[in-house]
Structure formats: structure tokens, C-alpha cells
Amino acid sequence: FDCGISSSHTYDVIEAEIEEIHSSYGLQGKVIATVTDNASNFAKAFRVCQPCHLESESENKEGDDEEPTFTDVIEALSTTSGDAQFSLPPHYKCASHTINLISTTDVDKHLNSCADTKAIYRSSIAKCSALWTKASRSTLASEQVEVSRRKLMVPTSLHENSLHEAISRIITIPLNELNPLWVKLGIKCLNEREYQFLKDYCTVMKPLTVALDILQGDECTYGNKRPSIHPFKIILFLDASYCMLQAIKTRFDAVLDSQEGLLAMATCPKFKLRWLRDEHRREYVKQLLITECCKAAPATENTNVSQMPASPAKMDFFEFQNQPTESFSAEKEVTDFLRSGYELEILNQFPNLKKMYMKYSSPTPSSAPVERLFSLGGLVLSPKSNRMSDRRFEKLLLMRYNHCLSPKENNNFFRVFQGCNKMRLD
Structure with a gap:
């Protein structure tokens, strides 16, 4: 939590900072994998710092017929460890961020590349954007929308499913009630073809939004990743599903296999x-x-464990050969x-x-749970608490985030947390 980087976020700076955090909290060799977003600096930091055994395996696969090379042990041991390369755990890209790229970048590119969908896609989204702008900037327009049905939702870049949810709010209003509202607001009305396009768009994007909600949950594990992006869950809803299926196979190629x-x-x-x-x-x-x-x-489980022989004092007349237990x-x-x-x-x-x-x-x-933790940090570090120390801020943030735990779980959590802090100070 105290990884404030003042310099540029280049891959080598990120690499050194992660290594420092691992060594400070005693996490070296204990981290199974690290999940980050799809930023190129994170990807390069973990790609450059591959573990030694992974690099040696790939080299052995590429050239098994090469002659062996010999290294001077004394020279290797006498060199300083300052130039030693860091070794980071395996890197997993954030599945939510990847699906968001599919539902926005890849779908937008596909709809704009086809002549049949380009015009209707742009016109329908433009009319929806005009309604969102009008309702968010004008109080009178917002009140008229609320009187007709309910409050509209404006898409934001911080929420992945916001565009789908905003369009879903619009299509819940029947077209014969929606167009008179748009006439009052001075916006061009949707025709039947555009309205049907928006309904089909929501139907097509529904599986991806459901997958996003599942993957962003706090209790979601890595085992939920592949079934959530299974292509068969999407092919039933898509008329032109080839684009999204290819995008899933391309972006999740490392996960699928x-x-x-x-x-x-x-x-x-x-x-x-x-x-x-x-x-x-x-x-x-x-x-x-x-x-x-x-x-x-x-x-011990892979070997047959036979019964121990009885002592001479306990020898019985009916003595049989010891039978091995089931392996x-x-x-x-x-x-x-x-x-x-x-x-x-x-x-x-x-x-x-x-x-x-x-x-x-x-x-x-x-990485959505971590991003929610960062958002919670802004509520803890308020303007009235600007003189709070780093240690105190970290404890208050953890208490705020884990408020749903039972007292016993909280005690166990803070016992582990104090042990990590003691190790870091030592």
C-alpha cells in the first residue's frame, strides 16, 4: 500500500518496486501469481523477469543439440549480487480489463468496419449520447425522464458495463413512449430499425456483461475464469459471433490452453x-x-504400509502373514x-x-478488488486527516475494507498483519 512511485512508471522501476515489496513483507517464493491490468509496462516487467527455470526450459526446447557450456564456479561466486536480475512470479492479465477491451474496442472496430452496421451503429449511439448529455446537464430534462419512467444512467469510462446498462435503461421504455419524450427534449427520435438494433446490441453483449460481473466479485477465484469466457455461452446469442469469438480466442489464448x-x-x-x-x-x-x-x-501414501510384527510376549498361536494395507x-x-x-x-x-x-x-x-481498495483509500484519507502517518492509514484502510469479517477472523487477520509489519521493520 505504500508503493508511491515518484518517477516514471517504466518496466524496470515497476520491477524493482515489486521486488522491494516482496522482500519487505517476506513474500519471496510464496506468491503463486501476480494479476495486473493489460498495460505494456507491467507486461514487459514480468516478461523480462522470467524465473531462471522457465528460461532454461525454453532454451532446452529450442536447441537440445547444442554443445554444453562450462562456467567457472569460483568466478561466479566471487561476483557481486548487485547486478543480479530479479525473478518475479508468473504474470496473469486482468480478465475484466481484457473482456472490457473486447466489448468496447473489438466490437466497435467490427461494427464500424461493416457497411451494413456502420451507419445504424453510429446514428443510434449518437442519438443515445444526445439524450445522456441532455439529461445529465439539464435538471428539467432529467425530471422529464424520471416522470416518464426512471432515471437514466450515463456511461462512464470507470465502469466497464456502463454502456450496456445505459442502453438497457433506454430500451426498457417502449418506442411509442420514448419518441414523445425525445420530441420534448428537442432530440432526434429513434426509428424502429435503430431501436431494434439497440435491443439486439444488448442481447449480444449480455453474456460479456454477466461474465464481467462474475469476474469482478471479491469471492471469484482463478478457476471461474475459463468457464465465464467459454465461447459456447456467447455463440447462442450472436448472429455475427465470429468477431467476438476470435477476439476471445486471441486475447485469452494463454488462458485457454x-x-x-x-x-x-x-x-x-x-x-x-x-x-x-x-x-x-x-x-x-x-x-x-x-x-x-x-x-x-x-x-508415505504411495507406498504399501504393512502391519508391524507383534512382540514375542504377545505372540498368538494364530499367527498369519501380515497383509499390506490398501495403497x-x-x-x-x-x-x-x-x-x-x-x-x-x-x-x-x-x-x-x-x-x-x-x-x-x-x-x-x-484486479477489480484492488481497484476498489484504492477507491476506498480516498474516503479514509480525507482532507481533515491529511497528517495521518502511513502506518496508521494502512491500518485504518484494512479495518474499513474488512469490516464484514467476524471478530475472530479480524483477530487472525491483524495477527498476520502485525507479523508482516514486524518482519518488514526487522
């Missing part, structure tokens, strides 16, 4: 394998679950999990899959 994303969604009891329609794809993800479950299982089966655990219920508490019955779920679903799919 990533192993971490597949495991995050498959280990979520709400989804499991239900969102996969291809049988071969379902079998592939199931085998991936079994493989990762074997890796997550402790070593751990990752396939059985995965199969039982896929046949179980859809409540989150069901993971307590499958400890290895629970570890996988906590590992791969820890990152949030969107």
Missing part, C-alpha cells in the same frame, strides 16, 4: 469437467488431474471427486485435490 488454468477449473467443485463438451478434452484434463494428484500426494490411488481419488457434489466443502474429503485447488485457484482473475 494453460495447464494451470485447466487445473484451477477442474479442481473447483462448482465446475469440475462439466464445462468441457469434447470427450477427448475431458479425458485429457482428467489424466492431468491424476498426474498432478500423484505429485501432490505425500510419499494410495490417485485415479480413485479423482474419480470419487468427479462423482461427488458441487459444494466447496466437499474438498475436505479429498486432501490432495484440496492442495491443488488452493495452489492453482489462489490468484484472483481480476
Whole structure:
């Protein structure tokens, strides 16, 4: 929270600041992934600071036939660590920001590129913009709108779904009641073709707005990302769906085929394998679950544990050969999990899959909760509290944000927070 950057927000400055925060709070090696928006400086900072093992793997794949190179160990150990490159965790782009780019930039580009939709798209949006401007700047116009139906919503750049919600408010008013209102306000009326276009636009964009609302929730995990942007949820509503489907495949290419994303969604009891329609794809993800479950299982579970032999003093006349206990089966655990219920508490019955779920679903799919935290900071740091210290502001902000927690959860949270502060001061 105290990462005030006074210089330019270049990739190297961001890289050094994130590394400083990780080392201050003792987070090195504990962060699963970092979620940011789609800004190029963030993307470059994480792309340049790839972990060493990822770079070595990519180099091995490109050239396995190259001759090995040798390094002087004494020279490597004697060099100073000041020039050492930072290693940042994996980087995930904000899903909400990406879907917002699809619903605004890509859709706008597609509608303006087609001759059939360009004229009607521009005329209908221009007439809606005139109504929004009139209602927001004139009190009399706003009152007339409220008398007819209800208060209109003006689109803003800070709210991703604002354009869809603003148009939805307009089309709730029947055309025979809407045009007389526009005549009173001195605005050109919508014709039937433009009114139908706005209704079709809202129908087409509805799945993306629902996905945005889901991904921006505080309790949304990384496993909700892929099912929310599943192409089959959109193709049913689109007449010209090729543009949006291609935009989703292009912008979410790294998510759609990533192993971490597949495991995050498959280990979520709400989804499991239900969102996969291809049988071969379902079998592939199931085998991936079994493989990762074997890796997550402790070593003692993979070996047969036989019964301990009885002591000579307790030897019984009926003595038989010790039978080994049932060995751990990752396939059985995965199969039982896929046949179980859809409540989150069901993971307590499958400890290895629970570890996988906590590992791969820890990152949030969107940076919206953090942005809401920044917005809340403006309410805490008011003009009357301008002499507040950084430590006090941080504590008040966390108390304000976590006011919905129970007293026990608050105590546990601040115990961890005080431990992090003590580690940072040390």
C-alpha cells in the first residue's frame, strides 16, 4: 500500500518496486501469481523477469543439440549480487480489463468496419449520447425522464458495463413512449430499425456483461475464469459471433490452453469437467488431474504400509502373514471427486485435490478488488486527516475494507498483519 512511485512508471522501476515489496513483507517464493491490468509496462516487467527455470526450459526446447557450456564456479561466486536480475512470479492479465477491451474496442472496430452496421451503429449511439448529455446537464430534462419512467444512467469510462446498462435503461421504455419524450427534449427520435438494433446490441453483449460481473466479485477465484469466457455461452446469442469469438480466442489464448488454468477449473467443485463438451478434452484434463494428484500426494501414501510384527510376549498361536494395507490411488481419488457434489466443502474429503485447488485457484482473475481498495483509500484519507502517518492509514484502510469479517477472523487477520509489519521493520 505504500508503493508511491515518484518517477516514471517504466518496466524496470515497476520491477524493482515489486521486488522491494516482496522482500519487505517476506513474500519471496510464496506468491503463486501476480494479476495486473493489460498495460505494456507491467507486461514487459514480468516478461523480462522470467524465473531462471522457465528460461532454461525454453532454451532446452529450442536447441537440445547444442554443445554444453562450462562456467567457472569460483568466478561466479566471487561476483557481486548487485547486478543480479530479479525473478518475479508468473504474470496473469486482468480478465475484466481484457473482456472490457473486447466489448468496447473489438466490437466497435467490427461494427464500424461493416457497411451494413456502420451507419445504424453510429446514428443510434449518437442519438443515445444526445439524450445522456441532455439529461445529465439539464435538471428539467432529467425530471422529464424520471416522470416518464426512471432515471437514466450515463456511461462512464470507470465502469466497464456502463454502456450496456445505459442502453438497457433506454430500451426498457417502449418506442411509442420514448419518441414523445425525445420530441420534448428537442432530440432526434429513434426509428424502429435503430431501436431494434439497440435491443439486439444488448442481447449480444449480455453474456460479456454477466461474465464481467462474475469476474469482478471479491469471492471469484482463478478457476471461474475459463468457464465465464467459454465461447459456447456467447455463440447462442450472436448472429455475427465470429468477431467476438476470435477476439476471445486471441486475447485469452494463454488462458485457454494453460495447464494451470485447466487445473484451477477442474479442481473447483462448482465446475469440475462439466464445462468441457469434447470427450477427448475431458479425458485429457482428467489424466492431468491424476498426474498432478500423484505429485501432490505425500510419499508415505504411495507406498504399501504393512502391519508391524507383534512382540514375542504377545505372540498368538494364530499367527498369519501380515497383509499390506490398501495403497494410495490417485485415479480413485479423482474419480470419487468427479462423482461427488458441487459444494466447496466437499474438498475436505479429498486432501490432495484440496492442495491443488488452493495452489492453482489462489490468484484472483481480476484486479477489480484492488481497484476498489484504492477507491476506498480516498474516503479514509480525507482532507481533515491529511497528517495521518502511513502506518496508521494502512491500518485504518484494512479495518474499513474488512469490516464484514467476524471478530475472530479480524483477530487472525491483524495477527498476520502485525507479523508482516514486524518482519518488514526487522
